Amino acid sequence: MTKKQTLAKLQKLVKAWEWMATHYGWKFDVVYCDTHLGFPEDNISGGDSTAGLCFSKFRYLKGTIYFNLEVCSGLNDEDLEEVVIHEITHFLVSPILEAADIPVTPMEYTVTTLARIFKGLASEENK
Numbered sequence: 001m002t003k004k005q006t007l008a009k010l011q012k013l014v015k016a017w018e019w020m021a022t023h024y025g026w027k028f029d030v031v032y033c034d035t036h037l038g039f040p041e042d043n044i045s046g047g048d049s050t051a052g053l054c055f056s057k058f059r060y061l062k063g064t065i066y067f068n069l070e071v072c073s074g075l076n077d078e079d080l081e082e083v084v085i086h087e088i089t090h091f092l093v094s095p096i097l098e099a100a101d102i103p104v105t106p107m108e109y110t111v112t113t114l115a116r117i118f119k120g121l122a123s124e125e126n127k
């Protein structure tokens with residue numbers, strides 16, 4: 001998939017899934033980066049293989065999602081959708097992160113699990 005095709009797919013997927021956060025008052029920006037070099041400098045995880053990143057301020061219900069078009073271009077449609085749901089799910093667990101110093105691995109596992117459940121529920125609804 002070209003980066004241009006990936007961008008179009010990501011925009012469509014964000015539109016399809018943003019309700020998970022916006023319905024509950026969240027407002028967020030989405031930044032589509034050519035490579036990981038477009039990520040903010042305080043990106044502490046992942047490096048150049050990270051498909052997406054999410055920053056949030058729970059008390060303002062505001063955030064920003066960054067997508068790495070280079071990495072996302074290598075994903076199939078299923079995985080791309082999972083990345084989008086995963087990043088939006090980060091907003092939903094962000095109050096816990098602000099309340100405690102939670103290590104990255106259990107937090108990512110929790111976010112991934114929730115995202116898979118949301119995706120599974122949505123596909124059940126569409127049967």
Ligand SMILES: [Zn+2]
Pocket residue numbers: 086087090108111
């Ligand atoms: Zn994550």
